[in-house]
Amino acid sequence: xxxxxxxxxxxxxxxxxxxxxxxxxxxxxxxxxxxxxxxxxxxxxxxxxxxxxxxxxxxxxxxxxxxxxxxxxxxxxxxxxxxxxxxxxxxxxxxxxxxxxxxxxxxxxxxxxxxxxxxxxxxxxxxxxxxxxxxxxxxxxxxxxxxxxxxxxxxxxxxxxxxxxxxxxxxxxxxxxxxxxxxxxxxxxxxxxxxxxxxxxxxxxxxxxxxxxxxxxxxxxxxxxxxxxxxxxxxxxxxxxxxxxxxxxxxxxxxxxxxxxxxxxxxxxxxxxxx
Amino acid sequence: xxxxxxxxxxxxxxxxxxxxxxxxxxxxxxxxxxxxxxxxxxxxxxxxxxxxxxxxxxxxxxxxxxxxxxxxxxxxxxxxxxxxxxxxxxxxxxxxxxxxxxxxxxxxxxxxxxxxxxxxxxxxxxxxxxxxxxxxxxxxxxxxxxxxxxxxxxxxxxxxxxxxxxxxxxxxxxxxxxxxxxxxxxxxxxxxxxxxxxxxxxxxxxxxxxxxxxxxxxxxxxxxxxxxxxxxxxxxxxxxxxxxxxxxxxxxxxxxxxxxxxxxxxxxxxxxxxxxxxxxxxxxxxxxxxxxxxxxxxxxxxxxx
Numbered sequence: 121x122x123x124x125x126x127x128x129x130x131x132x133x134x135x136x137x138x139x140x141x142x143x144x145x146x147x148x149x150x151x152x153x154x155x156x157x158x159x160x161x162x163x164x165x166x167x168x169x170x171x172x173x174x175x176x177x178x179x180x181x182x183x184x185x186x187x188x189x190x191x192x193x194x195x196x197x198x199x200x201x202x203x204x205x206x207x208x209x210x211x212x213x214x215x216x217x218x219x220x221x222x223x224x225x226x227x228x229x230x231x232x233x234x235x236x237x238x239x240x241x242x243x244x245x246x247x248x249x250x251x252x253x254x255x256x257x258x259x260x261x262x263x264x265x266x267x268x269x270x271x272x273x274x275x276x277x278x279x280x281x282x283x284x285x286x287x288x289x290x291x292x293x294x295x296x297x298x299x300x301x302x303x304x305x306x307x308x309x310x311x312x313x314x315x316x317x318x319x320x321x322x323x324x325x326x327x328x329x330x331x332x333x334x335x336x337x338x339x340x341x342x343x344x345x346x347x348x349x350x351x352x353x354x355x356x357x358x359x360x361x362x363x364x365x366x367x368x369x370x371x372x373x374x375x376x377x378x379x380x381x382x383x384x385x386x387x388x389x390x391x392x393x394x395x
Numbered sequence: 396x397x398x399x400x401x402x403x404x405x406x407x408x409x410x411x412x413x414x415x416x417x418x419x420x421x422x423x424x425x426x427x428x429x430x431x432x433x434x435x436x437x438x439x440x441x442x443x444x445x446x447x448x449x450x451x452x453x454x455x456x457x458x459x460x461x462x463x464x465x466x467x468x469x470x471x472x473x474x475x476x477x478x479x480x481x482x483x484x485x486x487x488x489x490x491x492x493x494x495x496x497x498x499x500x501x502x503x504x505x506x507x508x509x510x511x512x513x514x515x516x517x518x519x520x521x522x523x524x525x526x527x528x529x530x531x532x533x534x535x536x537x538x539x540x541x542x543x544x545x546x547x548x549x550x551x552x553x554x555x556x557x558x559x560x561x562x563x564x565x566x567x568x569x570x571x572x573x574x575x576x577x578x579x580x581x582x583x584x585x586x587x588x589x590x591x592x593x594x595x596x597x598x599x600x601x602x603x604x605x606x607x608x609x610x611x612x613x614x615x616x617x618x619x620x621x622x623x624x625x626x627x628x629x630x631x632x633x634x635x636x637x638x639x640x641x642x643x644x645x646x647x648x649x650x651x652x653x654x655x656x657x658x659x660x661x662x663x664x665x666x667x668x669x670x671x672x673x674x675x676x677x678x679x680x681x682x683x684x685x686x687x688x689x690x691x692x693x694x695x696x697x698x699x700x
Contacts, residue, residue: 131499138496139513141573146516148539149528163542200422208419211412216405223416225688230427232684234634236653237677240437240660240670241430243444263426271419290404296411325521327637328653332661343523347641359531366524377519378512388578389585 146370153363160360173364182338183365186345190369193255193341194323197262198316201270205315206308209274210300214286224275231268235328238264246333253335261329266319273318273387277311278304314387317380324373342369431677437670444664456671465671473647474655474672477564481651482632485571490625492572493579498609500580501587518577526641529570533557563648567639571632579624586620587613626687633680652676 123131152160153174154167177183211217212224242261251257281304289299305312330341340348346365349358377384438456442449458464465471500511517525532540533556541553556566590613598608614621636653643649645658656676660669 131502131504134495134499135504135510138499139510142513142516142577145525145528145532145573146520148532149524152531161537163537163539165539204419204422207415211415215408215412217409217412227423229681229684229688230423232630232680233427233431234653234673234676234680236634236636236656237673237680238427238430238434239657239673240442240666241433242426243660244433244437245425245430260426263422264430267419267423267426296408296415321519325523325637327523327640328657331640332657343521343637346527347523359534359537362527363531366527370520370524373521374516374519377515381512381515385581385585389582 146374149363149370150367152359153367156360173360174368176358177361177365177368180361181345181349183345183368185338186340186342187369189255189339190324190342193258193262194320196259197266197323198319200259200263201266201319202312202316205267205270205274206305206312207297207300208271209278210296210304212271213275213278215296224272227268227271230264231272233264235265239328239332242329243332252333253339255339257333258326258330258341261333262323262326265322265326269322270315270319273315274308274311277308277315281307310383311387313380314383317376317384318387321373321377434670434677435674437666438674440667442666442670444661444666449667452667456668457675465668465675470647470650471655471672474650474652477648477650478633478635478652481564481568481571481635482629485568485575486625486628486632488568488572489576489579489628490621492576493583493624494621496576496580497583497587498613500584514577514580516577517574518581520574522574522637523641525570525574526638529566529573530557530642533566557643558646560648563643563646567642567649570642571635571638574638575628575631579628582624583617583621586617590616630680630683633683634676652679 148165151165151167154170155164156170156172159167212220212227242264246252246257246260249257249260251260285303285307286299289303294302325343326341327343327347330344331347334340334344337345342365346362346369349362349365439451439453440449441452441455454464456464458466496514500507500514520528532538535541535553535555535558538553538556540556541550544550545553554562556562594612595608598612603611634653635651636657639649639651639654640657645654645662652672653676656669656672658669659665659672663669
């Protein structure tokens with residue numbers, strides 16, 4: 121492209137501003153997480169790594185347990201969503217039957233549900249199943265968010281695979297389950313990774329259900345634990361601890377997203393643009 | 396292949412399809428259908444969270460002569476107004492900024508991968524973490540934003556970003572824009588990269604002004620993708636909960652429909668009234684989704700498709 125020097129400088133400045141705004145808040149959170157006590161109340165943009173806030177997060181509350189809770193909930197939710205999603209997507213993408221269009225539209229609509237619309241019904245259901253304040257209750261509630269979305273994205277991916285592949289397998293006498301297992305699953309690897317990762321992020325970040333359906337510190341997931349961190353005095357929040365906890369749970373997520381960025385974008389566009 | 400074998404295979408496939416769909420549909424019915432129906436039912440009752448018996452009260456939670464009901468509750472209308480204002484302003488800003496970022500990322504320049512990765516970071520940060528991070532940066536006494544603006548001489552006294560009624564909603568918009576613009580930018584960028592290059596080459600050779608190229612060629616071509624992204628964002632913004640709850644709690648200034656419904660339901664233990672608010676929010680979103688789906692189907696039914 122033939123740009124004048126002035127245009128080049130302007131463009132570089134635009135990019136610099138974009139990167140600065142995108143990255144600075146998290147950088148500042150890291151700096152704050154290294155500042156203990158009264159240091160925190162003087163604004164500074166550099167800090168020597170002091171890990172006392174990080175230690176405090178784990179000793180002053182069951183944060184290790186909270187992380188474990190989030191990991192368990194997110195992994196089970198992803199596994200169930202992908203397992204049920206891939207077979208359902210096969211049915212919706214590769215088999216003609218009456219009512220298929222209506223079913224797809226219903227699934228898409230469920231993925232647009234406002235969470236609060238099921239809150240009181242879900243509360244009653246979870247209590248009657250004896251799952252209040254348990255991880256199983258959170259896993260059940262999270263299915264509402266991840267399952268329709270997983271089915272929808274996998275269906276759009278699966279539709280694009282060539283028909284000849286499965287025809288050959290059927291000719292050799294394969295059953296539909298074998299076709300999924302031996303023909304589609306190997307091809308769907310990248311799509312499954314992208315969808316699973318997006319479902320993982322959704323379950324990891326879920327807040328409203330986890331806030332409403334748990335009671336004790338030990339059962340909370342990470343987002344609720346961070347939102348409800350309180351200090352020794354009720355008037356001043358322990359910002360250093362909050363920033364340390366935030367950094368701990370965000371670093372792995374940023375790493376995941378950066379490593380898999382191409383796949384994630386593919387999953388998002390399959391879920392939205394083609395929707 | 397004889398015709399009989401094909402029909403046999405088709406019916407085997409159909410039976411397998413039903414078998415494959417059944418567990419997914421059963422779980423969806425349990426986690427979505429049933430709770431939704433119960434919520435709608437509760438909205439016609441005077442159920443309390445503490446349990447005990449409850450009675451059918453008809454439309455009293457929505458409107459009644461003695462205490463008014465939801466439709467006569469200024470608190471509810473405040474939440475409706477805030478939610479609509481928030482949705483309009485934040486989605487508008489996100490679309491505009493997302494377009495700018497996407498157009499910038501569509502230009503080939505050294506280090507493009509790094510800039511794209513940097514742009515993804517706000518999207519990767521959990522909403523609650525964003526709310527807390529910004530809550531700290533916007534802290535009225537110790538926040539770096541006030542410190543920076545004061546040392547630059549732009550303001551002369553610290554602003555109460557999250558507590559001042561005139562500023563709180565803007566703060567929510569700002570954080571949401573920061574967090575969600577990357578999503579818009581990436582979807583728009585994906586659409587931009589699918590455009591045929593030769594049109595732009597031809598326009599450039601003809602000496603068409605870049606702005607004119609943008610309005611006359613780029614925008615109309617990416618419009619369908621842009622519209623879908625915009626609708627998804629708007630539906631998301633209408634059910635906004637976590638950011639507002641973590642930033643300002645149940646404050647009136649930033650009250651959203653979802654926050655209002657949960658407050659009635661959990662904090663005030665009024666399941667009937669809270670469910671009525673949740674049902675109204677569901678209806679608003681359902682009507683929008685229905686419009687969108689009808690529009691989508693009309694487009695699909697166009698000749699040539």
